[in-house]
Amino acid sequence: MSTREDSSVNYADKIYRNGNIYTVNKEQPWAKAIAVRSDKIIAVGDEEAVMRFQGLNTQVLDLKEAFVMPGIHDMHCHPDWALAGEFSYFNFWPQFPQSVSEMKDKIVALDQQLDKDDWIYVGPINPFAFQQEGIGMDSDWLDSFVPDRKIAIIDNGHHTLLTNSKTVALAGITKDTLDPSNGVICRFEDGRPNGLFQEGAQTLIKAIMPEVPVSDFIKMFARGAALLHAQGITSAKFLHLNTPRLKALRELDRQSQLNLKIEASISWKDDVVCVPDRWELMAGARFEYMTDHINTNSVKFYLDGIPPNRTTFEKTQFNIGAELPRIKGNQFEVDEHNHDHGEEDLAHSCCLSGGFGVVNFTFRELCAMVADMDRRGIRVIAHAIGDQASHWFVSAVELARRDNGPSGPRHQIAHSNSILNKDIKRARDANMLIEFSPQMWWPSQVTSALWRLYDKDKADRYWPFREAEDEQAHYCFGSDWPVHGLQWWNAIEAMVTRTNPVDPEFDYPMGENMGLSVEEAIYALTMRGAYAMENENKTGSLEEGKDADFIVLDQNLLTIDQSEIHNTVVKLTVFEGREVYKDEAGL
Known part of the structure; x- marks a missing residue:
């Protein structure tokens, strides 16, 4: 090209060419090159069109026909838990x-x-x-x-x-x-x-244990961000945070060491970490920790428990074997004879009968809390594993929408293990997010244990993301790291196959009719994740004007055999135009 530049052209800082770029933009699903200036995509398309943005100082990188896609959104993780053993x-x-x-x-x-x-x-x-x-x-x-x-x-x-x-x-x-x-x-x-x-x-x-210093949380989150980048993660929700953790995230972002779009969800009701100043945070102190990359308008709480403890809130009783005595829950444990939840649900024509297991809120408390957070513009993320827990939370959000109007935050059902089809539809209509987590939608020692607690049909239906796709609901995925490992490529394969990607001992499918196509899985990890972050106008697809968040892989997910997805290696992760992870072997 000429050594002179046209002053009217907005030249790129970098051009990535000779790639198989899957944009997740339905209007232009494939491209060969992408041009980046600062943190934005300024062109994506065929090489001839994109190379027009090459200037004297433009760096041109050859992708060598590698597969490129938008960055992955991890909508549920806990890096501080994962790395506490290393830094505390x-x-x-x-x-x-x-x-x-x-x-x-x-x-x-x-x-x-x-x-x-x-x-x-x-x-x-x-x-x-x-x-x-x-x-x-x-x-x-x-x-x-x-x-x-x-x-x-x-x-x-x-x-x-x-x-x-x-x-x-x-x-x-x-x-x-x-x-x-x-x-x-x-x-x-x-x-x-x-x-x-x-x-x-x-x-x-x-409350009586030694406090972990902010400096240690800085180390945990810095290391956590690096591990997420290596998996191709460019956006994430960090859940169960308090003020020391918020301070650490803010400092990392000030130092440009975070390199992630983060939703920082504050632990609600002191349930997992101590948050003695939670009402100050809710009143406005949380705004101190907001940055261009950190959104603190979010709270997370446990509505019910976990299957191993039989403390999930279910519509039907667990299968109780002789070696598994019944475990009584707390004062809010309910049974099938308890139908009185007040006039709110009766006016809304919701059937909110009782259930089995444990629920950590009364229904009235849950409704009041959700309505209050909704009015404040704060997203509520509710851990709801049991089908009755999901049912209660959807009902509480429906009531908040009725009283506050339909344009509030996109509240999120965390895990959604056994959410019923009727509640998937209700959540869709209430503009709620159905998050499927953890990465366990395949047979393993853990999931096979579900058949001891539930009927096989219910266990097979666990994490019904096929139904969510078919009902056109707003769903997304999270790793729940470290409750389950940061093994996103195993999980992505199992999203499609519902089989165990790595252990031949479990050579049978688990709810194989619940799988997604590869295209649906990629869309869920990218555009649906962006919607879950309320960032769909900035990320999730590779389009002109959007942030340059993308990853380069060693194989084309859309042409390889589905059983090979778990072997995928991330070669490069780009966040807002900066290369934040590069595989040692190079492209």
């Missing part, structure tokens, strides 16, 4: 302990290594092992070998905390201590606390 005093057990004796051995080893005044803070505990071996998961067990140690053991999803009698006493918890409104203090038959704290009750113990 939490000791993470990388291999899930299979027996009670294995857990005891690990704790005894830590007790011998640490100073006597140090805390043992460790996990994940395995509730199934206690159930299968008929051993009480309580303070008596811990007292038998670590009676004098300050200790807290958590499960992988931060729903349960186990401690000993010494720590219970240090926290000032006695027989007369009332359960908090969003959790339960499990007790011996005589009413004494037995060391097991479920859901929000965990915070009674966490």
Whole structure:
């Protein structure tokens, strides 16, 4: 080209050419080249058209016919949980302990290594092992070998905390201590606390534990961002945050070390992390932590529990085997005879009968909280695994829409494991987000255990994203890292096949009629994710004027055999025009 430049042309900083670029733009699904200036795409199309934006200082990169697509949106993850064992005093057990004796051995080893005044803070505990071996998961067990140690053991999803009698006493918890409104203090038959704290009750113990400094959270989130980039993630929702975590994210973004579009969701009702200033945050203090990349208009809470503890809120009873005694929930446990939820639902013609398991809110409290957050413009993300939990949350949002109008935030059902088809339709009509998480929609040791808790038909239907697609609902996907691994390419394959990508022991499908096409899966990870972030005008597809968020892969997802998707390697991740991850082997 000429050595002179036309002053009327907006020349590119970089041009990526000779690629197989899947734009996810239905008007122009494929392109060969893409031009970037600063953080924006200024041209995408055939090479002849795009190369017109090459100037004297334009860097031109040869994609060597690699497959390119928009960046992935991870709509549910916890990098601070994932990396706490690396950057704080939490000791993470990388291999899930299979027996009670294995857990005891690990704790005894830590007790011998640490100073006597140090805390043992460790996990994940395995509730199934206690159930299968008929051993009480309580303070008596811990007292038998670590009676004098300050200790807290958590499960992988931060729903349960186990401690000993010494720590219970240090926290000032006695027989007369009332359960908090969003959790339960499990007790011996005589009413004494037995060391097991479920859901929000965990915070009674966490409140006396050493605080993690902001500097440590900075390290966790910086490392977490790098790991997400390596998976092709350019947008994410970080859930269960408090002020120290918000400070860390803000500082990282100030230093241009975050390189992610983040929704920072504040932990609600002190259920997972301590948020003593939550009302100040709700009143407006959260705005201090907003940046061009961080949105703090979001709260997250647990509406119900998890299947291993049988604390999910279900319309029907669990299958209870002889070796799995029924676990009673908190004061809001309901049964099929409880139909009185007040006039709000009757006026709205919703059938809100009772259910089985645990729900951490009364229906009236849930409706009041959702309506208040909706008026404030704050997205509510509700952990709702059981089908009745999803039903309640959809009903609460419907009532908020009726009272506040239809244009409020896109509230999100987290996990949506067994959401019913009728509630998928209701959520769609209320402009809600149905998030499918975790990455477990294939047979494994964990998912096969569902057949012990539910009928096989219900287990097969778990994570019904085929139904959400067919009903044209607003759905998206999250990893729930580290509750489940950051293995996005395994998950993407299983979105399509509903089979286990890596373990030949599980050579059968799980709900194979629930799978998506590859094109539908990519659209869900990109444009549907952008919609879930309320960023659909900025990201999700590769179009002129949108942010330059895209990834380069080592294979074409649309031409390879579906069974090869899990082998995909991210070669390059570009965030707002900056290359934030590059595979060591290069393009």
